[in-house]
Amino acid sequence: MCGIAGYVGKKEVPPLILDMLKKLEYRGYDSAGMSILSPKKLSVIKCKGKISDLKKIAKLRKTDGSLSIGHTRWATHGKPSRRNAHPHLDCSKRISVVHNGIIENFKELKDKLVSEGCKFSSDTDTEVIAHLISRFYKYKGDLAGAVRKALKELKGSYALGVISLDEPDRIVACRRDSSLVIGVGKNENFIVSDIAAILNHTSRVIYLKDGEVAAVTKDTIDITDLCGRKVSRKVDKVSYNIKEAQLGEFPHFMLKEIHEQPRVFSRIMAHYTLPSGNIRFEGLNLTKKYFRGLDNITIVACGTAFHAGLAGKYILESYLRIPVTVDLG
Ligand code: GLU
Numbered sequence: 001m002c003g004i005a006g007y008v009g010k011k012e013v014p015p016l017i018l019d020m021l022k023k024l025e026y027r028g029y030d031s032a033g034m035s036i037l038s039p040k041k042l043s044v045i046k047c048k049g050k051i052s053d054l055k056k057i058a059k060l061r062k063t064d065g066s067l068s069i070g071h072t073r074w075a076t077h078g079k080p081s082r083r084n085a086h087p088h089l090d091c092s093k094r095i096s097v098v099h100n101g102i103i104e105n106f107k108e109l110k111d112k113l114v115s116e117g118c119k120f121s122s123d124t125d126t127e128v129i130a131h132l133i134s135r136f137y138k139y140k141g142d143l144a145g146a147v148r149k150a151l152k153e154l155k156g157s158y159a160l161g162v163i164s165l166d167e168p169d170r171i172v173a174c175r176r177d178s179s180l181v182i183g184v185g186k187n188e189n190f191i192v193s194d195i196a197a198i199l200n201h202t203s204r205v206i207y208l209k210d211g212e213v214a215a216v217t218k219d220t221i222d223i224t225d226l227c228g229r230k231v232s233r234k235v236d237k238v239s240y241n242i243k244e245a246q247l248g249e250f251p252h253f254m255l256k257e258i259h260e261q262p263r264v265f266s267r268i269m270a271h272y273t274l275p276s277g278n279i280r281f282e283g284l285n286l287t288k289k290y291f292r293g294l295d296n297i298t299i300v301a302c303g304t305a306f307h308a309g310l311a312g313k314y315i316l317e318s319y320l321r322i323p324v325t326v327d328l329g
Contacts, residue, residue: 009188
């Protein structure tokens with residue numbers, strides 16, 4: 001899992017993107033980077049290490065601009081290193097991509113692109129996406145179109161932020177089986193893996209669906225499906241508050257999660273328990289007849305959940321008198 005952040009508007013981007021990435025760091029922290037676009041220049045800064053390391057480099061480089069995509073990585077393909085940190089570029093160094101997910105057919109795509117003369121600068125699966133988009137990019141104004149064509153070649157999961165020196169007013173964002181949300185602001189817009197990272201800027205969001213491609217400028221958000229047909233999406237208002245999404249008094253998110261578990265668990269139990277004490281299986285459409293027909297139960301789980309499953313087996317068997325198996329899958 002990685003974290004993606006993107007901004008287009010009037011604010012100076014390095015501090016803003018660094019702040020968003022910091023809030024996404026729980027998703028991955030082996031390397032980080034960002035691309036910053038000003039009308040005539042595409043700058044890339046990246047490093048092995050954490051957002052605090054990237055911050056030091058950003059300070060030294062004094063890069064400015066008001067459009068940027070950033071990434072905090074948890075490697076799946078290619079070791080954690082500066083070379084493999086996102087963003088990745090095409091050969092012309094005009095297109096820049098950040099990616100969360102796994103491209104399952106990257107090897108075939110890479111072999112084909114290499115045989116056609118592409119030079120790769122990393123060991124990641126992500127870099128094929130930058131080269132593919134570049135192959136399909138034919139004219140100014142066609143970035144979203146080129147992304148759609150590239151997506152048709154990909155197998156696997158992705159949330160992407162794509163920018164190009166030839167269209168310096170926009171970020172093209174899309175997703176399949178990885179999370180990506182568009183934050184809607186006034187004369188500014190955001191893309192982000194997790195709403196928590198933009199709540200101090202806006203609470204208005206668009207949840208992009210699988211297979212949708214959005215061209216995001218500071219004033220417009222144009223969404224299409226993979227065939228280029230226009231899609232209209234409503235803007236939602238996020239109801240949870242920024243405090244809930246922040247660390248509060250805790251030094252890191254794992255500790256916060258551990259301490260929040262009793263409260264969250266009782267909230268969930270309260271939601272599914274009727275005043276009579278019976279359980280309500282909301283939305284699952286499970287009938288009494290179905291339950292009476294059960295003659296065994298299997299709990300499939302790994303790691304800590306496997307041990308929780310063992311405790312669950314004990315409780316379920318003592319109440320239900322049905323054999324329960326706990327399986328590692
Ligand atoms: N597959 C990409 C990489 O290794 C992204 C990793 C991820 O999203 O976890 O760089």
